[in-house]
Structures are given as C-alpha cells and as structure tokens.
Amino acid sequence: MSSILDVLWLLIALPLGSAVVLLLAGRRADRWGHYLGCATVAASFVLGVLAFLALQARTDRSVEETLFRFLGVGSLKVDIGLLYDPLSAVFVLLITGVGLLIHVYSIGYMAHDSARRRFFAYLNLFVAAMLLLVLANNFVVVYIGWEGVGLASYLLIAFWYYKPAAASAAKKAFLMNRVGDVGLALAIFLMFANLGTTSYSGVFAGVGNLSSVTATTVGILLLLGACGKSGQFPLQAWLPDAMEGPTPVSALIHAATMVTAGVYLIVRASPIFNASPTAQLMVCIVGAVTLLIGCIIGCAKDDIKRVLAYSTMSQIGYMFLAAGLGGPAYALAILHLLTHGFFKAGLFLGAGSVMHGMKDQTDIRRFGGLARVMPATAITFGLGYLAIIGLPPLSGFFSKDPIIQHAFDRPGWSGWAFGGAALLGAGLTAFYMTRLMVLTFFGRRRWAAASGGQLPEPKESPWVMTAPMGALAVGSVAAGFLLSNADALSNWLAPVVGAPVESVAHKLEPLTVTWSVLGAVMLGVVIAAAMFARGTARSEPVTANPIVLAARRNLYADVINEAVFVRLGAWAMRVLVFVDSRGVDGTINGLAAVCGGTSARLRRLQTGFVRSYSLTMLVGVVAVILAFSLAVFR
C-alpha cells in the first residue's frame, strides 16, 4: 500500500522545483512567482501534516527510505536516504509551517522590491535544503543540506548586495560558517574512518565500540559545526550582522529554523554525546557562555533587529545548554526550539512591520508611541515579548523554566554555575526585551527623519503581513502549554532521545526555582520599565562604564576575530604566497615553458603538406612494423 510516507521526497522536491522554476523562468515569472513559492511551501506543509498523522498511526514510528546511491567508492557507500521519525516530523512541521507564514508575509513585505521573484526562489531553496537536512538518514546527506542552507543564507543575507554592509555581512556569515563546517566534515571523516559508515543507524549502533577519546573528538567536532551554524560562542559574530538581510529572512532563517540546525544536530547525535560526558560538558559551557553574551550585548544595542538577533543567540544558548544536559533535557531543547520558533519569528515579523511603517529605520531610540498607530503589530509583538521573557502561562515559561531547573540539577559545582547563568540570563532577557518593547511601542513619539528623508508617517501594515503575525502570536501563547502538557513532546520524541524519566532527586525544589526565575524576570521588567518609561536620549549617551562599552562593541568579538583569524590567516597566507610564487610557481612555470616550447616546435611538423603527412604516417608504420618484428625475434 502506498502511503504518504513512501513519497517523502516530495516534501523536498516541491520547494526545490519551485526554486529552479523561479530562477530559470526569468522575468516571465515576475507576476506569479511569489504565488508559486507560497503554494509549494503550502503543499509541503500539507504533506508534512499528512505524514505526521500517518506516522502517529504507526507503531514503529520510524520510516527509512533510500532514494538512490549517491557515492559508491570502495567501502564508502553513501545512499541518498531519508529518515522520517518523530524528531524529523517535528522539524518538518516547524520548517514548513513557520516557512509558509513567512512566505505569505514576504508577499507584502517585498511587494515593492523589483527582485521579489529571486527572493522567493532563494526562500524556496532554503526550505528545500533545510528539509533535506532534517530528513537525512546519514551524516553525508545532512552535510549536503547543511551546505545548502548555508548557501541560501548567504544568498539571502546578501540579497541587497549593492549595500556594502549586506555584502560584507554575507561574506562574514559565509566564512564563519566555513569554520564550523570544517568541524562537521572532520567529524564525518572520523566516523567513517572508525566505524566505516556514515548512516545514523550504523554510527549510533557502533558508538559503543569507539574509544572515549574518539567519541569526545567526534562530539566536539560536531559541536564546532553546530556552533558555526547556530551562532554560538566562539563563532557567534556573524549572526547579528546577518540582520542586514530582508526581515523575513531574519525571521525564517536567522531566528526560527536554520540557526537551530545546530541544536538539531546535537539532539540527533545524542548517542554520540551520551557516550562522552566531556563533550556534553563542552556543549553546556558553550550554551551557558553564549546565553550570557547574548543577553549582555542585547542590553546595549539600539537596533531593533540586532537586539532580537542577540536575543536569538542567547535563546539558542538555552537550547544548547539543555542539549548538553542530556537525558530528559534533549526533549526540552526541542521544546524550547519550537516555542522559540513561534515567538521569535513573530517578534521578527513585528520588527519588520515596524520598519515597514518607519521607512526602514531600525533605531529604537527614534521609535516610541507606536502602539497607538500600529495596534495589531503592538499586540502580536507584545504577546511574543511576554512569551520570551517566560511569563506563565505563555510558551516561554513552559520551555525555559524546566531548562533552568535541569541546569541546577546537574551534580556538583557545574549545576550551580549553569543554573545560575541561566537564571541570570532570564533576568537580563526580561530587562532588554522590556526596554525594546517600551522604547518601541510606548512613551513619547521620538520619530525622526532618516538622513535626507521625510518624517515617517507610520500606519498599520497590510493584512498579508499582520495575519502571519497573528498566527505566530497564537503559537507564542499556546504552543508551550500544548506541547508540554502531560509530557506530550517528550513522549513523542522518546523513540529518538530516550523516554522521559522523572528526576529522582531535585537539588532545588521545582517551586523554588520557578519563583526565583519569576522574581528575576520581574526585577528585570521593573528596572527596565522604570529606566525607559520616559523614553531615552536620541543618541547614544556617553559612558565610562566598562561593561556597557564592551557590550556596545559586541564584547570585542570582532576584535578577537580580527586578531585570531584574520591576522593569523593573513600571515599564513603571506607565507603560502611566498612558497607558492617561489617554489610551486617556479616549478610549474618551468614545466609550462617546456610544454609550450615543445608545442611550438612540434607545431612546425604540421606543415599542411600531404606529402609530409604521409611521410609521418609511413614513419609510424615502419616504427610499428619494427616493433612487431622485435616481438618476433625476441
């Protein structure tokens, strides 16, 4: 019986086909291209829902499908195969669902851009690559999807490539992702070298045979890859710059889906991490450090999208922290990923709506009082805001609170460290998000004309933009409760990450943790409201506070990158250039000169005279006959 689960490849093929059509059809597709883009993603979403229902009806809850052999060299055999299991199913729904909303939103947002068709082509390409990433059944196919989303992200950040900032942001994202990708590639090489396979089933079955050093190395390399894609410390600097792309891109790729690929990878590779406590500890450290970095810098930024970008970074830090804790926390990482997908995408779309009204300005110091003129945006944005700070009973509460709880439960000093960091992060999140909310939507109108422009006259965005925002707001409100009620998500994911177990002993009483978190959040909200209720200066105040200065400069991440990667790279390159020009080029040029000289001389044999040609042939014949005669007399 053929069912939806036999044609999973359609999920990927539809948006991919649409991307190809949109790219090849040229201007002819300008009028209907965006509808095709939306329709294919909608079709994928419907297929995703059907597949989800079909999977629910099955008992084994895992479907593998081999499409064709991709590589068959020696013992390396890689099939293009798909794996549809509870984890993939959740991601498929997230990617196609949020993707569909953002596609619809983009119709309105990009309406005045002459390259809208190209935009939808890239968005479709992204959706296809991301689906391939989460549907793969081996690490090589994951890598293909991994590079595919990287490419789409690069193309979309640089969508307005004529803006120098966008072009250099795209380059930065590309290069920093490369560093991470090398980690993923090395991890795959190590798996193949030690286990002889790259398929999930083969690798996970063989993890027990790996030495602990190998398992740790593979885990840390995977973590490096995840850090690059997810904008985690120390590869975080590209993510805020990526906000130079169109806002729907920020919402879809750099908030809801692509940047969470790192979390997916770690949860998917949970058997490897389970085998190496050291690697798990590394994941926790990366998560905790990043979540603090994101919060601190987020407090000092005045660009609405950058604040949200640092917020994304810090929320993904929470997910990494959860993934690193392992066991029941894997499901929490995915839970937070899903709720974050809703509220962060909603916040970004709200930011886009604000920018739409404010003539593409992004400085929150020049907003204020927008709730009056953009009520729908303010309400949806506000719901997202309440969700992200973790106010019960909105989504963020159900996903963030248990993560902090589990962080405290970690035995030893690390529990206190990670739990404390997560708690502090929750308070800081409340602070900077309240600041963003208050400065944007409430208080005095501090509107100012952009350089050389007119004073903006903000008004509510069209329904094609507000409707997706509304849908995401509903998700921000309800998703957390629905997914965590009676451990719905944990049970669903149990076949992949292991069944949820009730923690035997909590280090701290759950209620204590919850109340401390709520206390920290309230503190953050109150301080921010008190500080910014009267508005703020229109320009950055002068300060000597070293923390603020550091935060304004992104905690010197760019300086460190410059010193470590760029200078070192430039120095290594100069050495290589020297070796190349003196050593390699010398040899090659010499050989080339020999070839060229020979060619020029031999060319004179090609006289054009039949008589000399036949002489050449005759010489050849004589040579052949002589050679054969040698064979006879030998």
Added chain:
Amino acid sequence: MIESLGAHVAALYSAKPGSVHAPSIDYAALSPILIVLGAACLGIVVEAFSPRRARRAIQFVLAVAALLTAGAAVVWQAGANLTTASGAVAIDSAGLFFQGSIIVLGLLAVLLIAEQKLERGGAFAVQPAGPDRSVSSGTGGVGGTQGAGVAGGAGGMASSESVRVPTNTEVFPLTMFALAGMLLFVTANDLLVMFVALEVLSLPLYLLCGLARRRRLLSQEAAMKYFLLGAFASAFFLYGVALLYGYAGTVSLGGIAGAIAHGPSPTLGGHASQTLLLLGLSLLIVGLLFKAGAAPFHSWTPDVYQGAPTPITALMAACTKVAAFGAIARVLYICFDKAAQDWRPILITVAIVTMVTGAVLAITQTDIKRLLAYSSIANAGFILTGTVTLSAAGLSATMFYLVAYGFMTLGALGVVMTVRDAGGEANHISRWAGLARRSPAVAGVMTFFLLAFAGIPLTSGFTSKFAVFSAAFGAGRLELVIVGVIASMVLVFPYLRLVVLMYAAEPAADSATVQLPGGPTRLAIAVGALATLALGVAPGPLLQLASNAAHFVA
C-alpha cells in the same frame, strides 16, 4: 546490397566452386543497418524527383525518421547475440551498443547539418566547384594561420543576393551513407566486410568535408588531404587483410583467432608464419588507428576538422570516433586477444604518444576547431587507454567514454557554429574575446563544455576519464594512468585559456557575435549539454548498460 554482399562472401567461402547458394540472413538483426542504408538510397531518389522547394524538408524528415526507426530497431534487437550472413556480421550486445551510440550521435549531427538560420541556404555549398574568390592559402594549411580573414566565395556572393538561396540537400543522403557504413563497421565480423564498411563510411565523409559554403579552398583542401591520406591508410588496411589471409587462410575474425590459438586450420590452408601474422596485424591496426585519429597517424585531423563544414566536423568527431573504436575493440578483443603480449606494448606506446601529442600541440592552437581537433586526438589516446587493457572493465569504459565524448564534442562544435562574423564562423580564438559580456548564455554553455573536456567533476568528462583510467589501473597499466593524468592536466590549460578569454578579456571592436541558431541546432546543443551534465552527475545507468553490453560474440 547486404544480400549481394552476403552472396559474395558465401561464394568466397563455399567449399565447392560453382554451387552458389544464398546464405541465410537474419534481416531483423540487420535492420538498423538496412533502415539507414535504405533511407540513404531513398534520399537519392528524393533528390532526383522531389520538387526543389520541398526537398530539404523531405530529406530532413526522412533522415531523422530513419535514424529514429533504426534506433528503435537497435533497442528491439537488444540482447541479440548472433552472427548472420555466413558469419560476416556479428550482432552482439557490444555491437548494438556502438550502433545505438552512432545513431543517437548521428541524429544530433543531422540536427546540426540541417541548420539553416545561421547561414542562408545552410553551411554547405551547392556547386561542388563553384567560383571561389577566397584568399588562397596555397598548399600550406599551416597550423592555425589560415583561419582568419578567409571569407567570401560562392556563399558570400549568394548571400548578398536577395533571391532565394539554393540549398544543398545531398548532404543528407551522404550523411546517411556514412552512418550506414559506420553501423556496419562496428558489427563487421569479417575483415573484408570491415573493409567494405570502412570505404562506405569514408567516401561520403571525403565528399562532405569539401562542401563548406564558406572558405571553399580550405574545405576542398581538407577533403583532398583526407581522401589521399585515407586512401593511403586503406591501402595499409587492405594489405594487412591480405597478409592475415595468408596467415590463417580466412578473413573471418573468429577464424583468425582460431588460427592464432591452435594454428591455421588445415582445411583452409594458410601458413603458420608468425611474421605474416604480426605484419598483417600491424598494417591492419595502422588502418584502424588512422580513422581513430591516433598519433602518429593523426596528421590529417587538425586540417580536416578545421576545413570541413562544422556540422561535418561534429559528425566525424563524434560518430567516426565511435565507429573506429568499435572496430578496433572488436578486432582486438575477438581476433587478436591471444596475441596480446605482442601488440599490447605497441598500442600502449601509441596511446601514450597520442595523449602527449594531442595535449602538447593543443597548447599553441589559435583556431577553435584545430584546438578541438587536437583535443580529439588526445581523447583518442584516453579511449585507447581503456581499450588496450583487454578487460571487460576496459571495454565498458571505452564504450562509456565514446558516448560521453560524442555528446560533449557535438555540443561544443554546435556552439562554435553560432559564433560568427560577416565572413561566417569566427574560429580564431582571439575573436572570442569578451564573448561572455555580449552573450553570457552561449559563453556559459561553451564554458560548461570546456570544463567537461577538462574533466572537471560533475561533468561526463570526469566520469569518463575516471572510468578509463581506473580500468587501466585495474589492469596494472600504471604508466598509462600517469601519462593520462598528466596529459589531462596539460589540456586544462588551452581549455581554460579560452574560458578566461571569454570572460576576462575586453571585447574588441570587431569581436565575433553570437547569432541565434535555428531550433534543431539549439536542440542539439541542449541535448549535448544535458547529456554531459547527466552523465557527470548520474553516470550509473549508462555505465551499467555499458558494462552489461561489454560483450562480443565470438
């Protein structure tokens, strides 16, 4: 014709002189050859009796239909493994694979030949020896110097008149005769039939080479050279056949193989002289290597490829190559496999010399068609690398390579047809400078073909080279692999130089422009490009087919 040939062969073989009886002929097995041959004969009738206006359309449809039918017949015969016409023709899986390749590539070549939009009246001269005012290049077709500036001629005059330009339609039956000869050539199981097929395929090609509408002298010179040198090579071939008959007392491939294995059969006569065998073999091989364009029997290739009308160059580069290597493979695998230790070192040397010659001489070429000619010589060397291994892997790699190379070179020459100036095609590569600025699509397609020639992964150039080199490596012929890889690397230079020229150089004021070709040419280029891509990305099915088909009937 086949029937009479069969009768002739039967008469040769019949034990009792005088009692001639017709041999049994499996017409179904011969149907691909018969269909194409029939279409060629029908084409002559059309030429004589159809109205002038409709002639071209009829000829074109006839040729395409015949090739499609013949292709269907090949598919229908798939799996056949028999000899017919008294063992003179062998229809086996390898032979059918070669036949299928020739038909598919021939079909694309016919599409190029049918091009009318680039040049009024097509690329072919109507009067075989019309008035010619083109600059005489003397006897010297000295490498690459005569390409530019030779224009005018009958075509130039004709196109300046606004009246209807007469079209040469004889090219279609001539092409069909050549293709029929090739189809027979790759299935000939008997040296005499092979010789007849060789002549059937060669004579129309000699004519076709001389039919260019532009640069008449160059074209006629090419035809003359090809004819003289071809006759020279045919003489070697025939002499080789005679010596081998003297050795084995028979000209059938199986009979000679038997004689090598067990000594000449007493009923047939023949002298068990090793000298006769090796002398005959060497002369036979020379004749075949000439057609394949292997060094040192390659000298005709650049001049003829350059002078011939470009669609005919494409036909020769793609189809003749398949035919020549089909015959070489059959002769080596069926007939002389037991004498391999004698000929293999020699053919390995030939392969090495061919690769090196083609690659090194390609560096200094300034004419795009001559560049492709030297590239085809080098490729002949690469193909020979697979063939001389005498293994099933080598044979299937050879078959795959021939198809992949055929698509590539057809497509590239199709692109060459579209880059033109007032004097016809602009073949000097300096005229291609900055082409990408004016015609990014054409430059892109050409770049793709050049990358495929260079053997970049994801093109069929990579998979096919990988196939032959791995076959050679598997057979322990490391020297071939090393020289082959070096030659491929050297060849990357001339290919990429053209790419750089197209993209990086400023277009000169008199740079050539791209004219939009007609539908058939566009189709041929598109098919060539798609096949090159498909065989590079997913070579599996064709490799599988080739390896299933890598079998000759003994």
